[in-house]
Amino acid sequence: MFKLNTCLVLFNENSIPLKSNFNDKQIQILEVAETLFAEKGFDGTSIRNIAKVAKINIAMVSYYFGSKERLLESLIVYRTSDLKNQLENLLLEDLEPIEKINKLIALYINRINSNRGIYRILHYEFTSKKREQNLQAFSELKKGNLKSLETIIEEGQKKGIFRKDVIIPLITPTILGTFFHFHMNKPFFENLLNLKTEDLYNNYIKTNLTKHIQQTIKALLIYES
Amino acid sequence: MFKLNTCLVLFNENSIPLKSNFNDKQIQILEVAETLFAEKGFDGTSIRNIAKVAKINIAMVSYYFGSKERLLESLIVYRTSDLKNQLENLLLEDLEPIEKINKLIALYINRINSNRGIYRILHYEFTSKKREQNLQAFSELKKGNLKSLETIIEEGQKKGIFRKDVIIPLITPTILGTFFHFHMNKPFFENLLNLKTEDLYNNYIKTNLTKHIQQTIKALLIYES
DNA sequence: AAAAATATTAAACACTTGTTTAAATTAAAC
DNA sequence: GTTTAATTTAAACAAGTGTTTAATATTTTT
Numbered sequence: 001m002f003k004l005n006t007c008l009v010l011f012n013e014n015s016i017p018l019k020s021n022f023n024d025k026q027i028q029i030l031e032v033a034e035t036l037f038a039e040k041g042f043d044g045t046s047i048r049n050i051a052k053v054a055k056i057n058i059a060m061v062s063y064y065f066g067s068k069e070r071l072l073e074s075l076i077v078y079r080t081s082d083l084k085n086q087l088e089n090l091l092l093e094d095l096e097p098i099e100k101i102n103k104l105i106a107l108y109i110n111r112i113n114s115n116r117g118i119y120r121i122l123h124y125e126f127t128s129k130k131r132e133q134n135l136q137a138f139s140e141l142k143k144g145n146l147k148s149l150e151t152i153i154e155e156g157q158k159k160g161i162f163r164k165d166v167i168i169p170l171i172t173p174t175i176l177g178t179f180f181h182f183h184m185n186k187p188f189f190e191n192l193l194n195l196k197t198e199d200l201y202n203n204y205i206k207t208n209l210t211k212h213i214q215q216t217i218k219a220l221l222i223y224e225s
Numbered sequence: 226m227f228k229l230n231t232c233l234v235l236f237n238e239n240s241i242p243l244k245s246n247f248n249d250k251q252i253q254i255l256e257v258a259e260t261l262f263a264e265k266g267f268d269g270t271s272i273r274n275i276a277k278v279a280k281i282n283i284a285m286v287s288y289y290f291g292s293k294e295r296l297l298e299s300l301i302v303y304r305t306s307d308l309k310n311q312l313e314n315l316l317l318e319d320l321e322p323i324e325k326i327n328k329l330i331a332l333y334i335n336r337i338n339s340n341r342g343i344y345r346i347l348h349y350e351f352t353s354k355k356r357e358q359n360l361q362a363f364s365e366l367k368k369g370n371l372k373s374l375e376t377i378i379e380e381g382q383k384k385g386i387f388r389k390d391v392i393i394p395l396i397t398p399t400i401l402g403t404f405f406h407f408h409m410n411k412p413f414f415e416n417l418l419n420l421k422t423e424d425l426y427n428n429y430i431k432t433n434l435t436k437h438i439q440q441t442i443k444a445l446l447i448y449e450s
Numbered sequence: 451a452a453a454a455a456t457a458t459t460a461a462a463c464a465c466t467t468g469t470t471t472a473a474a475t476t477a478a479a480c
Numbered sequence: 481g482t483t484t485a486a487t488t489t490a491a492a493c494a495a496g497t498g499t500t501t502a503a504t505a506t507t508t509t510t
């Protein structure tokens with residue numbers, strides 16, 4: 001009588017995303033959900049809320065995704081499926097380690113800033129034990145990203161450019177945490193730094209904030225105390 | 226017939242907290258609310274939920290705080306009222322600038338880590354426009370904290386120890402953001418760094434994470450490129 | 451064009467939400 | 481000890497929650 005189309009990304013044995021076959025209607029729902037989840041949180045957003053904005057019937061969410069929880073899962077898959085590849089391509093480029101780090105930072109910040117919604121959601125919907133099940137795929141992504149960073153830094157250490165007493169897993173928190181904390185306090189910094197328009201705000205992130213993070217990580221990796 | 230005791234902190238013209246006169250019952254409710262809000266978010270926590278854990282009647286929240294929203298306001302007041310003083314005392318200590326910075330970082334991390342709940346709540350319940358009203362008092366706190374940091378860094382710059390091309394308002398995001406991002410991804414790092422018990426986790430924050438942040442900020446402030 | 455599969459709908463489901471009420475209990479004041 | 485005030489309670493309130501159902505409309509396949 002009816003078909004429940006899960007449409008999740010398929011993974012092979014090496015967990016490389018093969019395809020994410022969401023149809024137009026699903027994508028429409030996903031993008032509305034992304035906006036609302038980011039604005040008001042997962043629990044703060046109701047299905048009726050999503051349906052109204054997306055101009056669909058409330059039953060369509062269950063029909064296309066099964067449940068609200070699985071809508072969130074699908075959203076993560078939809079948004080994180082190609083970051084891995086981008087990072088792996090960066091590794092292969094012919095650049096000095098510090099340049100790779102700078103590019104990695106710029107890539108992270110730009111990517112997160114233009115997919116603001118989903119990363120904000122990831123940043124704090126997945127802390128509670130309740131959602132730890134969904135966390136599996138996300139955890140794999142994070143491990144892969146860390147591996148890429150590790151490769152670059154170890155390369156720099158071998159060349160004698162980077163110091164060896166840094167705790168590599170803590171560098172990601174510094175990069176991403178700086179961005180998130182800035183963005184989480186958007187109204188505060190808009191006011192403090194006179195970033196009256198959305199353009200000014202985004203530009204500040206793309207230039208000053210990115211530069212600050214690059215400067216910080218470079219100093220951390222190179223400075224001899 | 227009944228008295229509605231708001232019990233908010235009183236501010237004088239200089240917005241210095243005079244006293245926060247919550248009674249025992251209110252504090253009991255506040256601390257349960259803090260735990261639950263931090264665990265499951267504001268919207269994810271129901272009054273019945275709080276009442277059950279705190280072993281009180283559900284009407285008591287409205288009775289003592291007026292509403293769920295005002296319970297959150299009270300919680301913020303209850304938890305943030307003495308940080309300002311601690312920072313101002315640090316400024317007066319007779320220490321080298323870099324030592325002051327290190328102490329400020331340790332103070333921040335320790336304080337946030339032992340009041341984990343409320344800061345986690347502040348970190349992401351106050352981003353949505355919806356709660357911007359409550360944001361006023363919190364914004365004042367942040368401005369004060371920034372002022373303290375600025376004083377220390379400018380002192381170091383005058384002494385010729387610190388470089389002058391750092392963007393001071395972005396240092397707080399690096400300090401706090403690093404901690405928060407680490408803490409937000411607790412399950413991930415517990416697994417990655419083998420922090421099996423709560424003690425091991427807390428100890429890692431108190432030693433390694435704090436050291437990493439101090440090392441990072443020191444490098445940023447001192448390193449000449 | 452007929453049949454089958456898919457998409458969409460409004461209505462109902464059972465349940466949870468924050469808040470209020472009015473009665474019952476306990477504590478304080480006189 | 482009686483009266484007044486403060487606290488606590490169970491019950492009810494209207495509104496909102498995620499999900500399911502069965503009927504209808506649309507599209508695709510034969």
